Amino acid sequence: MHSIPRADRGAGGAGKSPHPGVEFVFDRSWVDELAERAARNGPWDDWMLFALAVESERAKLVASFDELQSLRCLPAFEPMPHQIATARKVLREMGGRAILADEVGLGKTIEAGLILKEYIVRGLVRRALILVPASLVLQWVRELNQKFGIPATAQKKAHTWHADFVVASIDTAKREPHRELLLSRDYDMLIVDEAHKLKNRKTSNYQFIQQLRKKYCLLLTATPVQNDMDELFNLITLLKPGQLGGQSEFVANFVADKRLPKNEDRLQEALSAVMIRNRRSDGGIAFTRRIVRNIEVKLSPEEKALYDAVTGFVRERYDESGRDLASMLSLVTLQREVCSSRDAVFVTLFNMVKKTAEDSPLRAKLMELIEVIRRVRANTKAEKALELIRETGDKTIVFTEYRATQEYLLQFLKEHGIVAVPYRGGMNRGKKDWMMDLFRGRAQVLVATEAGGEGINLQFCHHMINFDLPWNPMRVEQRIGRVHRLGQTNDVKIYNLYTTGTIEEHIVRLLHEKINLFEMVVGELDDILERLEREEQPLEQRLARLVLEADGDADIRRGIDALGRSINRLRADAKRASSGRALDAVLPVLSVVPDGPDAAAEVRP
Amino acid sequence: MNAKQIHRFVERYLDATGCAILEKSPAHFKVKLSPAADRELTNRPYYWSFVDRTGVEPETMTLLFVTDPAKYDAMTAGADAAGGTSGSPAGAPGTADQAGMAALSRSFGFVPAGIGARVPRDDLHFGSRRLEQIFAAARRGGRFVCLFQQPDERALHPYDSLPCTPWLGVNVKVGFVCDMKREEMHAFGVSLATGAVVEGFFDRLQGMKLTPRLPANVHVTGASLSLKRAADLIEQALARKLKAYDYGWADAANERLKEELAQLAHYYEPLIESAGEAQREQIAAQYEARREEIRWQLKPRVVAEVVNAGLFHLTGLA
Numbered sequence: 067m068h069s070i071p072r073a074d075r076g077a078g079g080a081g082k083s084p085h086p087g088v089e090f091v092f093d094r095s096w097v098d099e100l101a102e103r104a105a106r107n108g109p110w111d112d113w114m115l116f117a118l119a120v121e122s123e124r125a126k127l128v129a130s131f132d133e134l135q136s137l138r139c140l141p142a143f144e145p146m147p148h149q150i151a152t153a154r155k156v157l158r159e160m161g162g163r164a165i166l167a168d169e170v171g172l173g174k175t176i177e178a179g180l181i182l183k184e185y186i187v188r189g190l191v192r193r194a195l196i197l198v199p200a201s202l203v204l205q206w207v208r209e210l211n212q213k214f215g216i217p218a219t220a221q222k223k224a225h226t227w228h229a230d231f232v233v234a235s236i237d238t239a240k241r242e243p244h245r246e247l248l249l250s251r252d253y254d255m256l257i258v259d260e261a262h263k264l265k266n267r268k269t270s271n272y273q274f275i276q277q278l279r280k281k282y283c284l285l286l287t288a289t290p291v292q293n294d295m296d297e298l299f300n301l302i303t304l305l306k307p308g309q310l311g312g313q314s315e316f317v318a319n320f321v322a323d324k325r326l327p328k329n330e331d332r333l334q335e336a337l338s339a340v341m342i343r344n345r346r347s348d349g350g351i352a353f354t355r356r357i358v359r360n361i362e363v364k365l366s367p368e369e370k371a372l373y374d375a376v377t378g379f380v381r382e383r384y385d386e387s388g389r390d391l392a393s394m395l396s397l398v399t400l401q402r403e404v405c406s407s408r409d410a411v412f413v414t415l416f417n418m419v420k421k422t423a424e425d426s427p428l429r430a431k432l433m434e435l436i437e438v439i440r441r442v443r444a445n446t447k448a449e450k451a452l453e454l455i456r457e458t459g460d461k462t463i464v465f466t467e468y469r470a471t472q473e474y475l476l477q478f479l480k481e482h483g484i485v486a487v488p489y490r491g492g493m494n495r496g497k498k499d500w501m502m503d504l505f506r507g508r509a510q511v512l513v514a515t516e517a518g519g520e521g522i523n524l525q526f527c528h529h530m531i532n533f534d535l536p537w538n539p540m541r542v543e544q545r546i547g548r549v550h551r552l553g554q555t556n557d558v559k560i561y562n563l564y565t566t567g568t569i570e571e572h573i574v575r576l577l578h579e580k581i582n583l584f585e586m587v588v589g590e591l592d593d594i595l596e597r598l599e600r601e602e603q604p605l606e607q608r609l610a611r612l613v614l615e616a617d618g619d620a621d622i623r624r625g626i627d628a629l630g631r632s633i634n635r636l637r638a639d640a641k642r643a644s645s646g647r648a649l650d651a652v653l654p655v656l657s658v659v660p661d662g663p664d665a666a667a668e669v670r671p
Numbered sequence: 672m673n674a675k676q677i678h679r680f681v682e683r684y685l686d687a688t689g690c691a692i693l694e695k696s697p698a699h700f701k702v703k704l705s706p707a708a709d710r711e712l713t714n715r716p717y718y719w720s721f722v723d724r725t726g727v728e729p730e731t732m733t734l735l736f737v738t739d740p741a742k743y744d745a746m747t748a749g750a751d752a753a754g755g756t757s758g759s760p761a762g763a764p765g766t767a768d769q770a771g772m773a774a775l776s777r778s779f780g781f782v783p784a785g786i787g788a789r790v791p792r793d794d795l796h797f798g799s800r801r802l803e804q805i806f807a808a809a810r811r812g813g814r815f816v817c818l819f820q821q822p823d824e825r826a827l828h829p830y831d832s833l834p835c836t837p838w839l840g841v842n843v844k845v846g847f848v849c850d851m852k853r854e855e856m857h858a859f860g861v862s863l864a865t866g867a868v869v870e871g872f873f874d875r876l877q878g879m880k881l882t883p884r885l886p887a888n889v890h891v892t893g894a895s896l897s898l899k900r901a902a903d904l905i906e907q908a909l910a911r912k913l914k915a916y917d918y919g920w921a922d923a924a925n926e927r928l929k930e931e932l933a934q935l936a937h938y939y940e941p942l943i944e945s946a947g948e949a950q951r952e953q954i955a956a957q958y959e960a961r962r963e964e965i966r967w968q969l970k971p972r973v974v975a976e977v978v979n980a981g982l983f984h985l986t987g988l989a
Contacts, residue, residue: 092975116979118684131847
């Protein structure tokens with residue numbers, strides 16, 4: 067009640083106002099019905115139900131403008147202090163229109179759910195539209211239902227648009243015939259996830275959101291500014307036209323250069339009225355620990371022979387090619403695969419054979435290598451992994467880079483009586499969800515090739531084995547992020563398997579000892595890698611060159627050390643810059659202050 | 672509402688709707704719903720329209736309402752251990768059910784617990800969907816009543832007849848709304864004989880013995896006020912009361928509304944002026960839409976909503 071939709075605004079008996087500027091509406095719809103029942107002497111309702119109705123309304127009464135009402139309705143789950151503080155600020159100070167710009171992993175979805183729930187409990191929102199990327203639709207539906215008891219529905223058929231709380235993909239929503247239907251309705255609340263896709267005013271997404279009619283509006287993004295100041299202007303203007311003035315005013319007042327703000331203090335003030343950004347470094351946000359163990363694996367003589375043969379082959383090709391790195395990357399892959407499993411090497415070699423001409427001398431060499439593979443009987447690493455899995459006796463996720471290794475591991479674990487399920491990027495949504503269900507249920511192990519892509523939240527599992535390590539540290543971080551996230555209640559144990567005397571040993575040393583990857587925070591790493599790329603080549607390519615050109619183990623070691631040093635230098639740069647005048651520096655101060663004494667007084671009953 | 676209050680509430684609801692309680696403890700009810708309650712709670716309109724059209728004997732559902740989940744789980748776990756029975760707490764689905772549920776939830780994202788189980792279980796915490804549903808059912812089922820006060824029989828001479836006066840009782844929920852909201856409940860009573868208005872009427876009624884049928888030894892005196900007139904009196908009384916309230920919140924909301932409208936004007940007016948003929952109309956429409964939204968969001972208003980109302984024939988009050 068009370069969030070009077072536009073159609074019937076002004077209807078009903080508007081009585082004498084109790085205060086200037088305040089409309090007074092007294093509901094009289096009941097008078098006629100009561101009179102009619104009296105005239106016909108019935109039917110009359112039950113006195114007990116009459117009393118219960120009053121009692122339930124009293125219980126639901128919103129007693130105060132300020133206090134969060136929704137917290138007493140969420141027994142299944144306890145939001146974190148910064149999430150509660152965010153919800154409170156959006157309600158009290160922002161009037162329900164805000165950009166939630168927390169860093170990745172701090173629970174923007176939870177904040178949005180909390181705010182939505184609060185407005186529902188207060189009877190201010192009865193119909194909401196939630197637009198998210200297609201891959202996140204079901205996850206949103208699940209979270210809203212399970213955590214918040216909000217009966218959200220995934221949009222599937224035309225009629226589901228008529229549900230009160232609809233979660234849909236923005237790409238579907240903006241297309242006809244959906245578009246016309248949605249534009250003809252009033253939404254008490256609109257939530258848009260991944261709102262950084264709304265940074266360009268000329269896109270159909272932007273224009274569609276602009277045309278929707280809504281009372282409250284939440285835009286969620288972890289990266290409110292990525293490239294230039296214009297994006298910031300567009301995003302804010304979508305939420306609140308005029309907040310940063312007109313386009314030309316904005317440029318005159320706040321833009322020093324495309325990527326550089328000026329008058330930061332004023333800009334911050336204008337932003338803080340519409341944007342909240344919590345950061346991991348703000349404190350008060352507790353994560354469990356990461357415990358990293360590097361596990362050494364000694365190759366069997368056969369495996370070592372294969373490794374050496376492949377290494378020799380790869381370097382020979384590199385020298386032949388005149389040291390052209392670009393064409394060599396697939397060969398480097400070969401050398402990495404050999405550390406993972408013979409199956410992985412075999413598949414790659416086999417494909418190479420298929421591509422080379424019948425009479426090429428290369429073909430003979432490849433066949434030779436395949437012969438060496440034949441001699442390898444066991445996989446020392448897989449045995450080690452099995453040992454670890456048995457040792458923990460708990461849910462474990464195993465990551466590998468290679469599809470063939472994944473197949474092998476599934477087979478291997480099955481032979482040893484361990485229930486394992488696969489997960490990979492190529493699976494469709496339904497299958498992915500199915501695998502997740504199985505892993506949550508009776509499977510002990512999930513063997514995954516893909517860490518990226520939202521939707522795998524594995525807080526219930528805290529053992530992770532890196533069967534092989536990607537050379538791109540972002541991918542390592544993504545893997546860890548699946549398990550080590552908000553809501554994880556245990557310390558996360560990460561096991562890195564590496565084979566001695568191979569390139570893997572160096573990679574582990576670089577990532578773990580030199581740059582301390584496993585203790586870094588997400589945003590930081592991102593920044594460093596971007597800098598590295600801007601200065602020289604991406605890290606992966608630098609590693610490849612190092613491996614191909616190094617003269618012996620000691621040489622590689624020196625190269626890795628140098629690489630480690632330059633990364634650490636960039637890291638120091640990044641730290642300095644983020645406290646300086648970089649574009650992103652406008653944002654940090656906008657976070658919610660950790661709960662003060664006044665907030666601490668409000669605890670759940 | 673705490674667990675105990677919820678328990679009491681649900682018990683009275685089940686009682687009022689004539690449901691058969693199969694099993695109960697301070698932490699739960701297992702109940703076979705009455706047809707009336709089944710129509711309200713099980714969300715089976717097609718089934719009920721089938722029953723209505725064919726006249727078959729309806730088969731109502733049996734539900735498990737848990738008002739104190741922790742206690743209930745401890746209790747059933749204890750019972751299971753003692754009895755040595757296999758399986759988890761009541762209502763746990765079998766494995767085939769489980770697989771089916773998993774498939775449904777993969778497709779729809781979420782399936783409420785309980786669907787598919789033999790006796791669906793609902794945990795009734797405050798804010799839970801099932802309790803909300805029971806609240807709503809109570810409200811739908813208790814809108815208008817007509818009741819008579821039962822006189823104290825011992826004090827009455829058998830040949831006497833007591834006069835009783837008709838009253839209109841109305842429970843009003845008042846919402847103070849801008850982008851935020853606060854609520855109050857008021858219970859007004861108006862004597863249809865004299866036009867006297869009293870507050871706190873509902874609580875007074877609760878102390879009385881009321882019956883839907885005209886008791887012996889009682890006669891109803893005539894009403895001199897129409898219901899419409901009585902409703903006017905209540906509205907006036909409420910308006911008078913509301914005048915004395917603090918409207919700082921409304922003034923603040925109006926202030927914000929003014930600021931926001933000014934901000935919109937500042938953004939859109941130059942834009943409209945400089946726009947070409949073709950675009951002007953479109954931008955103007957967008958401007959108007961934004962203004963509408965802001966008013967919708969912020970405009971302060973006081974909304975009085977009637978929860979329920981009734982005619983009460985009272986011997987004690989004139």
